[in-house]
Amino acid sequence: MTLTNKVIVVTGASSGIGALTAQMLSERGATVVIAARSLHKLQSVSTGMMGPCRMLELDVSQDESVQAAFEQVIKEFGHIDCLVNNAGYGKFEYCEDMPVTEFAEMMNVNYMGIVRCTKAVLPHMKKAGSGIIVNVASMAGKLGTSKSTAYSATKHAVLGFSNSLRQELREHGIQVTTINPGPIDTPFFSIADPEGHYVNNVKWFMMKPERVAKAMVSAIEKRKTEVNLPRMAAAGIKLYQMFPRLADRLSYSMLNKK
Template structure:
């Protein structure tokens, strides 16, 4: 898909990989709608962008906010060519140390938020018989580790949803992609790992955000089904799915760094 004049919405675009992907897509001629709760941060990101762009205050955890926000986009542009569901957060803690409400809150943003946004664009994409949906999940959605029961569950849901949706919309010319990165050097860990233990333990393995943002742009352009980053994590996930009991035993000490 050529990106010139394509209308692309990116949620969670106020920092990290969302902001970087927005800038890269803008450089390639796309009209980018940066969506997040923090308008000030979005305006700052937008000020450094080259191409046409808009700022949209959006809370993916709210039905009303998503409905109003996407109506605003369609009223102005009449279409959305690609939706990048990137909004989300994590918190690393043992299950005993998290309330059921905290589990529900994270699921509401990371998974149901993606569902809300997808449902907002899908009828229009079906009518146009074209469109791209890129969902940012995580390798954590394929390989669970201690202190990430809540986060892993949300990303597992994203991957499962994406796989099923891909089958539903295939006949309409719509592609559904998932990006499954390992740890990335972004502000994500400010909330997920405030004491910095996990970030310090996996510093050698942590990816630069530019690498993941480029993968997101690739998915927008090509509609590729799935991108796992880094490749060794993707290979590990395949082995884990094939031999879960053995993988659990062999990887316990290596993976549980939180």
């Protein structure tokens, strides 16, 4: 798929892999709509865009905000070729210590945010008979670890939603892609791990955001079904799926670093 003149909406584009992915898409000729809650942060990201760019104030946790934002995009461009559902956050805490309200809010943003944005574009993509929906999940959606009960649950939900949606849309010419990265060196951890304990334990394993953004752009161009990063983690996930009880015992000390 050539990206020239394609209209691509990227949520959570104010920083991290969302911002970098948007800039790389712009370099390849796409018309990129960068969306996030903070217009101030989006303005900073927009200075690095090579091609046409629009900023969109969007709160994926609010029905009205999502509906209004996507109506604005359709009104201006008439269509959306690709949606990158990247908005989300995480907090690492033991289940008994995390308030139920935090479980609900994380699910509202990480999972329901994707549902809202996807439902907003689906009628237009189905009418066009084409489109790509990229949902950024996580390796945490395939393998749970200590202090990730809330976050992992949201990403498991994203994967279940994406896999089912792919089957629904197979005959409509719409591709559904999931991106499952391991830990990335981004501002994500300023909320998820404010004390830096987890980051210090996995520095050797953390990926540069440029690597993940490049993989996301490639997935769009090649219409890939799934991308798992890094390869070492992807191999571990396969082992876990085949031998879950054994993998749990082997991985306990290695993965529970929070």
